[in-house]
Amino acid sequence: xxxxxxxxxxxxxxxxxxxxxxxxxxxxxxxxxxxxxxxxxxxxxxxxxxxxxxxxxxxxxxxxxxxxxxxxxxxxxxxxxxxxxxxxxxxxxxxxxxxxxxxxxxxxxxxxxxxxxxxxxxxxxxxxxxxxxxxxxxxxxxxxxxxxxxxxxxxxxxxxxxxxxxxxxxxxxxxxxxxxxxxxxxxxxxxxxxxxxxxxxxxxxxxxxxxxxxxxxxxxxxxxxxxxxxxxxxxxxxxxxxxxxxxxxxxxxxxxxxxxxxxxxxxxxxxxxxxxxxxxxxxxxxxxxxxxxxxxxxxxxxxxxxxxxxxxxxxxxxxxxxxxxxxxxxxxxxxxxxxxx
Amino acid sequence: xxxxxxxxxxxxxxxxxxxxxxxxxxxxxxxxxxxxxxxxxxxxxxxxxxxxxxxxxxxxxxxxxxxxxxxxxxxxxxxxxxxxxxxxxxxxxxxxxxxxxxxxxxxxxxxxxxxxxxxxxxxxxxxxxxxxxxxxxxxxxxxxxxxxxxxxxxxxxxxxxxxxxxxxxxxxxxxxxxxxxxxxxxxxxxxxxxxxxxxxxxxxxxxxxxxxxxxxxxxxxxxxxxxxxxxxxxxxxxxxxxxxxxxxxxxxxxxxxxxxxxxxxxxxxxxxxxxxxxxxxxxxxxxxxxxxxxxxxxxxxxxxxxxxxxxxxxxxxxxxxxxxxxxxxxxxxxxxxxxxx
DNA sequence: CCACCTCCTGCAAACGATTGTATCATTCTG
DNA sequence: CAGAATGATACAATCGTTTGCAGGAGGTGG
Numbered sequence: 001x002x003x004x005x006x007x008x009x010x011x012x013x014x015x016x017x018x019x020x021x022x023x024x025x026x027x028x029x030x031x032x033x034x035x036x037x038x039x040x041x042x043x044x045x046x047x048x049x050x051x052x053x054x055x056x057x058x059x060x061x062x063x064x065x066x067x068x069x070x071x072x073x074x075x076x077x078x079x080x081x082x083x084x085x086x087x088x089x090x091x092x093x094x095x096x097x098x099x100x101x102x103x104x105x106x107x108x109x110x111x112x113x114x115x116x117x118x119x120x121x122x123x124x125x126x127x128x129x130x131x132x133x134x135x136x137x138x139x140x141x142x143x144x145x146x147x148x149x150x151x152x153x154x155x156x157x158x159x160x161x162x163x164x165x166x167x168x169x170x171x172x173x174x175x176x177x178x179x180x181x182x183x184x185x186x187x188x189x190x191x192x193x194x195x196x197x198x199x200x201x202x203x204x205x206x207x208x209x210x211x212x213x214x215x216x217x218x219x220x221x222x223x224x225x226x227x228x229x230x231x232x233x234x235x236x237x238x239x240x241x242x243x244x245x246x247x248x249x250x251x252x253x254x255x256x257x258x259x260x261x262x263x264x265x266x267x268x269x270x271x272x273x274x275x276x277x278x279x280x281x282x283x284x285x286x287x288x289x290x291x292x293x294x295x296x297x298x299x300x301x302x303x304x305x306x307x308x309x310x311x312x313x314x315x316x317x318x319x320x321x322x323x324x325x326x327x328x329x330x331x332x333x334x335x336x337x338x339x340x341x
Numbered sequence: 342x343x344x345x346x347x348x349x350x351x352x353x354x355x356x357x358x359x360x361x362x363x364x365x366x367x368x369x370x371x372x373x374x375x376x377x378x379x380x381x382x383x384x385x386x387x388x389x390x391x392x393x394x395x396x397x398x399x400x401x402x403x404x405x406x407x408x409x410x411x412x413x414x415x416x417x418x419x420x421x422x423x424x425x426x427x428x429x430x431x432x433x434x435x436x437x438x439x440x441x442x443x444x445x446x447x448x449x450x451x452x453x454x455x456x457x458x459x460x461x462x463x464x465x466x467x468x469x470x471x472x473x474x475x476x477x478x479x480x481x482x483x484x485x486x487x488x489x490x491x492x493x494x495x496x497x498x499x500x501x502x503x504x505x506x507x508x509x510x511x512x513x514x515x516x517x518x519x520x521x522x523x524x525x526x527x528x529x530x531x532x533x534x535x536x537x538x539x540x541x542x543x544x545x546x547x548x549x550x551x552x553x554x555x556x557x558x559x560x561x562x563x564x565x566x567x568x569x570x571x572x573x574x575x576x577x578x579x580x581x582x583x584x585x586x587x588x589x590x591x592x593x594x595x596x597x598x599x600x601x602x603x604x605x606x607x608x609x610x611x612x613x614x615x616x617x618x619x620x621x622x623x624x625x626x627x628x629x630x631x632x633x634x635x636x637x638x639x640x641x642x643x644x645x646x647x648x649x650x651x652x653x654x655x656x657x658x659x660x661x662x663x664x665x666x667x668x669x670x671x672x673x674x675x676x677x678x679x680x681x682x
Numbered sequence: 683c684c685a686c687c688t689c690c691t692g693c694a695a696a697c698g699a700t701t702g703t704a705t706c707a708t709t710c711t712g
Numbered sequence: 713c714a715g716a717a718t719g720a721t722a723c724a725a726t727c728g729t730t731t732g733c734a735g736g737a738g739g740t741g742g
Contacts (some may be wrong), residue, residue, distance in 0.1 A: 004698095006697095006698055006699085007698065007699060007700095008698080011711095015722075016722090017721065017722050017723075017724070018698090018699080018700095019699095019700075019701075019721080019723080019724090020720085020721055020722075020724095022700060022701085023700090023701090024697040026700085027702085029700090032719085032720075032721095032722060033720070033721080034719080034721085037720080037721085045732090051459050052698085052699070053400070053461070053698050053699065054400045054459065054460055054461060054699095055396045055400040055405065055461065055697085055698080055699090056400050056697070056698030056700090056727090057698075057699050057700075058699090058727095059396040059397050059400055059697090059700095059726095059727045059728065059729090060697075060698080060699050060700045060701085060726075060727050061699085061700065062727075064396065069600075073424050073533070074421050074424055074428075075418075075421035075422055075425060075592070075623065076421075077416075077418050077421070077623070077624075080415050080416035080417075080418070080421070081416055083415055083440070083442070083458075084415050084416060084442050087415075087441070087442055088442075088444075091456070094440050095379045096456070096457075096460055097439070097440060098437050098438070098439060099424070099428070099438060100428070101424070101425050101428055101429075101439050103425075103429075112432075115437070116437075118395065119395055119437055120394070120395060120396065150529060156388065197739085215686070220710080228625070256624070256627050259627070260627075267709085282416065282418070283418075283568075283597070284624070286597050286600070286601070286628070287627070287629070288628070288629045313473070314411070319549070332646050345728095346725095346727065347728055347729085348729065348730095349728080349729095357691075357692090358691065358692045358693075359692095359728090359729080359730095360691080360693075360694090360730075360731075361690085361691055361692070362729060362730095363729065363731085364691090364730090364731090367730085370730090370731085373689085373690075373691095374690070374691080375689075375690060375691090378690080378691085392729080393729075394728050394729070396728080396729090397727070397728030397729040397730090398727090398728075398729050398730075399697095400698065400699090400727090400728080400729075400730095401696075401697050401728080401729050401730045401731085402697085402729080402730070403697075434739085436689045442738085481704090669696065
């Protein structure tokens with residue numbers, strides 16, 4: 001709404017040519033302008049309240065200083081901290097964040113990403129990767145910088161910021177074993193996602209390393225990382241193996257589903273059947289019993305993703321294979337796990 | 342990364358001048374171009390995969406087709422649905438959403454909004470309004486279209502999409518009264534926010550209309566809409582009035598604080614003391630007992646806000662006082678409320 | 683048959699910045 | 713002191729659109 005003050009105005013006020021004003025204002029080209037001209041221009045700019053027009057600049061430099069982020073489901077509490085992390089890091093460097101909610105559906109993701117690309121984002125952060133994701137594969141040729149977050153893909157190698165599922169599940173299993181559990185089940189996430197698959201494999205690996213049985217009948221896969229699928233999987237699992245004294249859920253929401261299933265059997269969570277989650281989303285420490293879970297540093301995940309993306313956008317790391325980061329989680333032991341009766 | 346195809350390319354392919362191509366491609370100016378030229382241009386555009394450059398267009402038209410949204414705290418589960426609603430509505434109309442997390446602090450809000458304005462957003466959706474908010478007041482002169490969401494302000498009149506706090510609190514109080522409660526307390530939100538104040542006043546009003554006492558000793562104000570402040574307020578309230586059989590909390594998170602305070606006194610939520618919340622944020626139906634609360638149509642709040650904003654951006658409603666919308670909530674009765682013993 | 687109107691299209695100037703190149707005044711060098 | 717080197721600034725093109733204006737072709741009416 002305010003009167004638009006342009007570079008030309010600043011130049012006139014300082015008594016120089018617009019191009020000189022431009023150079024005086026830009027840090028990299030400032031050295032080519034004489035000391036006192038710089039001062040005059042900077043003074044004029046401040047006095048007039050000059051703000052460069054991002055569209056004009058972007059048009060010329062072919063950079064929008066904008067990055068797009070695609071979220072599978074913005075209502076999932078998981079993504080709040082990630083977004084906050086990304087945003088704070090990008091903000092420091094003058095980038096803005098365009099958020100797009102893919103709303104579960106795959107076709108919709110396509111459209112949403114297209115519109116981000118049309119907007120000429122300088123980079124893309126995807127939280128929607130599937131293990132086999134042809135869509136992402138051919139995306140890599142359409143946009144300069146891409147970073148995956150939370151989930152990764154097995155196609156084209158891309159930098160990915162994820163948690164160390166092997167370590168995280170290890171903590172959960174070791175915790176249960178230390179409490180004395182031996183009959184431990186797993187409610188897995190969809191194996192089409194790296195998180196579902198990774199935790200599934202980690203569970204089997206760790207069970208074996210503790211000399212415990214991890215045959216397929218102690219494992220049930222939920223169709224989706226949500227409460228209801230978790231409930232359904234837990235019902236099946238406990239029907240097949242009523243002797244289980246503990247369940248490792250691949251995710252907090254699945255763990256909530258387990259709560260419900262356990263209660264429906266007239267059993268007590270923590271007492272009869274211990275449950276562990278994964279993620280440590282907010283508020284679940286207020287459950288009864290409070291959920292034992294594996295805490296992932298999600299905010300940091302966001303900042304790391306932003307850093308990795310900027311490294312690629314600025315071309316710092318154009319060379320070599322993409323670096324991925326595996327963040328180390330920690331176990332948060334609460335009331336949903338206890339020694340078996 | 343792809344070879345950039347410009348309007349000039351399309352024009353050459355179609356054998357016309359770029360300006361003609363532009364007119365043929367834009368819906369409003371299309372009528373001035375002959376039928377078969379339009380077809381030729383559109384065909385060429387499709388064949389080449391032409392996508393207009395948003396920066397070039399925006400520079401010329403002085404529109405970015407971008408709106409900014411400022412959130413007080415992106416980790417609050419409340420805002421997920423609102424954002425989703427805003428985004429889906431804006432997306433339909435070709436707008437993109439720039440999200441900024443104000444991270445509680447007021448100075449930070451200033452900076453965040455400035456950067457949105459520098460980005461030349463066409464409009465602004467603010468979820469951060471305080472009742473008395475000089476910052477917003479002078480913002481109104483700096484940006485064309487502003488809409489408030491969730492909270493409103495008492496300064497400059499601006500369109501605001503909020504819930505009907507009076508109706509919502511009325512439902513909660515009436516529900517408790519119907520169950521037989523007479524000694525009802527209120528854990529209020531900060532009265533510096535319209536939501537805190539509105540629900541506080543609504544509580545008093547409804548209590549009186551039921552001929553119940555609502556003196557200041559049955560009301561305690563929490564410093565912030567979060568669990569811990571809610572806990573602290575509830576502790577004070579119950580120490581002062583141990584005879585209360587029900588608490589109306591101004592918000593779900595405050596209600597969770599009440600849960601904790603009630604339990605610390607060795608009492609049972611729902612049995613000894615009933616509790617109601619406000620908002621119906623996800624997952625709280627899984628608590629024990631599940632929270633009785635007032636459900637607000639948050640997604641709709643987002644779409645309404647987007648519609649109102651577009652009306653102002655496109656100048657449809659430049660005339661007259663800003664229209665505000667009060668969305669009607671519904672009561673969701675669950676286990677945290679019961680007849681008094 | 684000429685003038686005029688209508689329809690379409692092309693021309694060129696913006697929008698506000700960045701940047702390669704030219705120009706000019708110095709100062710330095712031999 | 714001539715000529716080259718240096719340093720500071722100005723000029724002008726460019727990024728990809730949109731849009732006011734001019735002009736040409738063809739048709740119509742007087």
